[in-house]
Amino acid sequence: MYDLAIIWDWIAFSVRWLHIITAMAWIGASFYFVALDLMLKPNPNLPDGAHGEEWEVHGGGFYHTVKYMVAPAEMPAHLTWHKWQSYSTWLSGAALLMIIYWVGGELFLIDPTKADLALWQAILISGGSLTLGWIAYDALCKSRLGETPTLLMLLLFVILVAMSWGYNQIFTGRAALLHLGAFTATIMTANVFFQIMPNQRIVVKDLQEGRTPDAKYGKIAKLRSTHNNYLTLPVVFLMLSNHYPLAFATEYAWIIASLIFLTGVTIRHYFNTLHRTGTGPHWTWAVTVIIMLLIAWLSVAPAMDSYEESQSRALTPYEQKFASAEGFAEAYDSVVGNCSMCHAREPVWEGLHWAPKGVFLETEADVARHAQQVFLQAGVSHAMPPPNAIEMDAAARRAIVAWYRAGS
Numbered sequence: 001m002y003d004l005a006i007i008w009d010w011i012a013f014s015v016r017w018l019h020i021i022t023a024m025a026w027i028g029a030s031f032y033f034v035a036l037d038l039m040l041k042p043n044p045n046l047p048d049g050a051h052g053e054e055w056e057v058h059g060g061g062f063y064h065t066v067k068y069m070v071a072p073a074e075m076p077a078h079l080t081w082h083k084w085q086s087y088s089t090w091l092s093g094a095a096l097l098m099i100i101y102w103v104g105g106e107l108f109l110i111d112p113t114k115a116d117l118a119l120w121q122a123i124l125i126s127g128g129s130l131t132l133g134w135i136a137y138d139a140l141c142k143s144r145l146g147e148t149p150t151l152l153m154l155l156l157f158v159i160l161v162a163m164s165w166g167y168n169q170i171f172t173g174r175a176a177l178l179h180l181g182a183f184t185a186t187i188m189t190a191n192v193f194f195q196i197m198p199n200q201r202i203v204v205k206d207l208q209e210g211r212t213p214d215a216k217y218g219k220i221a222k223l224r225s226t227h228n229n230y231l232t233l234p235v236v237f238l239m240l241s242n243h244y245p246l247a248f249a250t251e252y253a254w255i256i257a258s259l260i261f262l263t264g265v266t267i268r269h270y271f272n273t274l275h276r277t278g279t280g281p282h283w284t285w286a287v288t289v290i291i292m293l294l295i296a297w298l299s300v301a302p303a304m305d306s307y308e309e310s311q312s313r314a315l316t317p318y319e320q321k322f323a324s325a326e327g328f329a330e331a332y333d334s335v336v337g338n339c340s341m342c343h344a345r346e347p348v349w350e351g352l353h354w355a356p357k358g359v360f361l362e363t364e365a366d367v368a369r370h371a372q373q374v375f376l377q378a379g380v381s382h383a384m385p386p387p388n389a390i391e392m393d394a395a396a397r398r399a400i401v402a403w404y405r406a407g408s
Contacts, residue, residue, distance in 0.1 A: 005372055005408065006380060012099045019092040023239075026085035027232055033082070034229050038275035040067055049073060070215045075207040083197055090189035093239075097182055101126065101175055106318035107369055108175055113305045113313070115170040125170065126179060130186045133163065137187050138194070141223065149223060156227070160184065160261055164254040173248035173358065174241070177257050181238030184231050191224035229272070234264040245358035246299040256295050263288050307345055310363040319368040325407030327399060328368070334396035335367050335374055338385050349389070375404035 040052030051069040055062060101109045105119045109126065117125075137156065145152040163183055167176035199217035206213040237260045241247040247256055266284040274280035305313070315323055322328065342349045343361035359373070360366045367374065377384040378392065379400040385392055 005375060005404070008099070008103070009376055012096065015092055015096045015099060019089065019096050022085060022088035022092055023236075026089045027236070029082050029085050030228060030232060034225075034272065035275040036065060037067065038272055040065075047072070070218055071203050071207050071213045075204065079204070081197075081200075083192060086189050086192040090185060093182065093185060097126070097178070101178065104372070106316065107372065109171055110316070111170070111172040111175075112316050113309070117170065122171070129163070129167075129179065130183055133159075133183045134186055134190045138190070141195075146220075146223060149226070153227070153230070157258075157261060161254075161258040164257045168254040173245075173250070173253050177238050177241040177248045177253060180257050181235045181241075184235050184238070188228045188231055188235070191228055195224045196221040230265055230268050231261075232264070233267055234261045237264075243357065245354050245356075246296075249354075249358035250299050251301040252298040256298055259291050259295055259298075263291050266291070307362060310360070310365050313365065315365055315368065319365055321368075322371040322403075322407040323364050323368040325403055327403035327406050328364075330399040331374075331403035332364060332367050334392075334399050335361050335378070338390055338392045338396060339374075339378070342385070342389070371404055371407060374400055379404060 036054055039054050041054065043053050046053060046066060049068050049070065049072060051067045053064065053066045055064055057063070102123050105122055109122050110117055110119065136159070140146075140152060140155060145155065160180070160183075164176070164180050167179050170176075171179060199221045202217050203213040238257060241257075247253065250256065266288045270280040270282075270284040339361045341347065342352055343355045343359050343366075345355070345360055345362065347353065347355060359370060361370060361374070379397055382392075382397075
């Protein structure tokens with residue numbers, strides 16, 4: 001178990017790296033094609049069925065792109081499909097969610113001050129919400145609401161607000177925002193897998209068999225692609241939010257997450273209009289700044305259990321395992337003596353107003369709950385405490401390592 005904690009952390013690091021690489025590929029391709037679609041210009045000399053063209057210069061050469069609104073008259077000899085960027089991003093993200101929030105659920109997923117959940121119950125809610133969310137969203141898109149895209153987007157926003165509130169009632173703050181991002185990303189990738197790609201395959205098959213493709217398939221794919229376009233930036237914010245306690249460790253975290261979706265709309269509206277007309281509506285930046293100022297104001301209302309509440313509540317089974325392990329008293333003294341001046345509900349370190357990453361290391365429950373992170377940050381490595389803050393002696397680090405090994 002001692003070695004597994006180190007190996008597991010490197011696995012998490014590697015999967016996170018893969019997730020970032022694939023996400024850059026997906027977002028880059030998505031933004032490029034949206035911009036390309038909006039910049040297409042008409043030309044009377046285009047082939048039959050062509051909607052518009054675009055000339056671009058990059059990397060020392062010129063590119064000439066022509067878009068067919070439904071399909072060309074004949075199947076091209078070479079056709080590149082853009083799908084694996086999306087699939088790889090979701091698969092690596094799902095793996096990362098399982099590694100951190102399922103396997104590490106006792107620390108990162110379950111909040112004993114909000115809901116008394118067993119780990120399997122929390123995991124079931126985690127996975128089930130992503131699945132049911134897609135089913136509900138897909139049903140709405142296939143209903144008559146699909147004919148009124150603006151109303152559908154407004155209803156989708158209401159659903160996202162409700163999910164944000166719901167997640168914050170049961171999960172830790174960071175898990176709540178992360179799951180809202182995963183919920184949205186699942187919708188985006190499922191759009192590609194279940195709607196966009198199947199409809200494109202129908203068009204390709206029609207071409208191959210000499211039939212004229214029906215324009216309705218492109219219309220369906222266009223609706224889902226538009227949703228993905230406006231949801232991308234909020235998902236990126238939510239995936240980064242776990243590094244910033246002011247985003248997730250506040251009473252109004254669910255409102256903050258909801259407002260971020262509005263900034264996604266304003267920012268994308270600016271760039272979409274810019275690509276289509278050459279001039280972006282500058283009012284969108286003013287609205288974005290106002291929303292971000294509102295978010296900053298909401299973030300100063302902390303949502304945390306008090307020192308007294310942490311002292312008095314019963315330990316979870318995970319916390320009890322480490323609190324009763326041999327060497328806990330010595331390790332606890334090492335942590336409190338070296339870390340709690342910053343990792344406190346009211347930090348005493350000058351200029352520090354919130355505990356870094358929302359991690360508290362004051363009570364026995366605090367230290368036991370963060371056993372693995374304490375072991376990795378201050379036992380195996382010397383990441384914490386920062387060397388310019390306090391010099392933690394080798395004996396204190398050895399006490400932490402010995403305690404974690406005993407508990408695990």
